[in-house]
Amino acid sequence: MSPAPASQPVVRVEGLVAGYDGNVLLQNVSFTVDRGEVFVILGGSGCGKSTLLKHMIGLYEPMAGHVFIDGDDIVTAEGDARRAILTKIGVMYQSGALFGSMTLLENVRLPLEEYTSLDQGAMDLIARMKLKLVGLDAFCGHMPSEISGGMQKRAAIARAMALDPGILFLDEPSAGLDPITSATLDALIRRLAASLHITFVIVTHELASIYAISDRVIMLDKRAKGIIAEGDPKVLRDTSDHPWVRQFFRREAEAATEAA
């Protein structure tokens, strides 16, 4: 939704080194995400998927490297420049992270109240339309505690879309959901990507979701401390000769690979 040309990558990660307390978790990670793409970061538990995502949205400061959002470096940006970058992205956290003391409508309206000078009626209408997009228009007045986990995640997507950002970051959207709700969420992501041309960067390790939604994936591995594969997930599943990639896509147990 940004005026930049389609050929330009909308997210560019360059030489990112990330970790905690001096321990390096990700070493020299570089990749790009194209505009309008549904891009999935996958990998086993503890490989640094969520850590990478949190560096990409500027929550954590990397040990080294840069993350460019629409050409602007979120690592070095401060003040108004940083706020301007943050209006271009929306984030859905693993738990939904809806504000428990607000209704769904108020949750979605909050970014509009803080960033725009629209009147109350206009903000309400935009919030209702976002909730309608995720199929929750009948639950505007509900508190987050009154709806299911899947609905909370959909409401969190609506909140992330409140300001019409060009890029949505989703952390484990299908985790803990039943197959039907998970498939519904996958369909929603594909529909939003197709109709609103939003770029999605999604962290997940749910194989069914990966095949259903992704245009391109990168696979992280904790042993490599970085990217071990990149491309179309079905092609990787069928053709990759990397044992760790095969192990992941074929859902093989740890010992099986070691024995092999």
Next chain:
Amino acid sequence: MNAATEQATRPAAAIALADAGDRSRVLALSGRLDAYSIATVWREARAAVMAAPNQPIVVDATAVDYCDGGGVAMLVDLLRQPRAAAAPVTIRGLKSEFKTLLDQFDPQAFAAPAAPPPPQTRTVEDIGRITAQLFRDMRTQVAFVGETSSALWYAFTHPGRVRWKDVWYECEQVGANALPIVTLISFLLGIILAFQAAVPMRQFGAEIFVADLVGLAIIRELGGLMTAILLAGRSGAAFAAEIGTMKVNEELNALTTMGLDPVRFLVVTRILAAILMVPLLSLYANLVGVFAGGITMLSFNIPLVTYFKEVDSIVDLKDLLAGMVKTPVFAILIAGIGCLRGLQTQTGASGVGISATRAVVSGIVLLVAVDGIFAVIYYILDI
């Protein structure tokens, strides 16, 4: 382009109003229609539509360069306005990629308010609801007192079953970690008490009796009470928040399904720690407070030896015990109320905050009330 400058140089949304030859009103929109730039245009467009209820309205979007969810919402808002059949609102010239967005919404679906207004309640209904809530709360408290007493008795009769490691950890939290704040408050209390008393008493040459006042007030009353109030704010709130968060995270359910009683596991250890630590902290607060009074009296030319001799002559073991007997009761109140409020926590982050607040408020109120009861009992027993 830099993000900040990009935002500053966005082409502004604009609106121009004109009357067409066919008696229709034309609203010509142009520029970039997004949530950041359409506030004024939206207000003007809505006012123009409402000002011409009997005139057909044509929204000309030919010159719109960009339109996202915010712009589409504005168009939906104009389309949903109630109009006469002969004066509809129509949109023309909207680029196909933006029209696809608009076509996802039925404007009439947004004609009604988002949620019906909350039902109005009557005063009698409110009184009934509050009373019922009060009785439910009392029932919970009685049940909690029963469960806790039973668990404490079990701990007393089966000391080997108590989780002493947890008790010592809580002792550190409630006792050792509270020493700095107890020291500071008791010291200041002693100094303020002595100074406020010494100034008027000096007029009668009776400064030495400040030692009597400070000694009796702190040892019989204030040392224990102030320590308890401090711990109600510090540890009572911590207990409520900790157990409340555990409840929100379903850790209490996990304990229950493992066959472990949350009261024995969480409440007993905290109450035992408080019973062990509050008397010790109160005794320490007494010493610091009385000593601080002596420091103040140095500035009134009363040496420390004279001051402590006077304290010794007026305060006897009965006074010390009268002050100390209350402290285990205070301890049970602080820890019990903190744990009870934690167990009563409702869902969400605000639930934990409410529990911590209720723990402190009801803890302090109960402490003062129980202290008053002790004062009456001591008066009747002539202690």
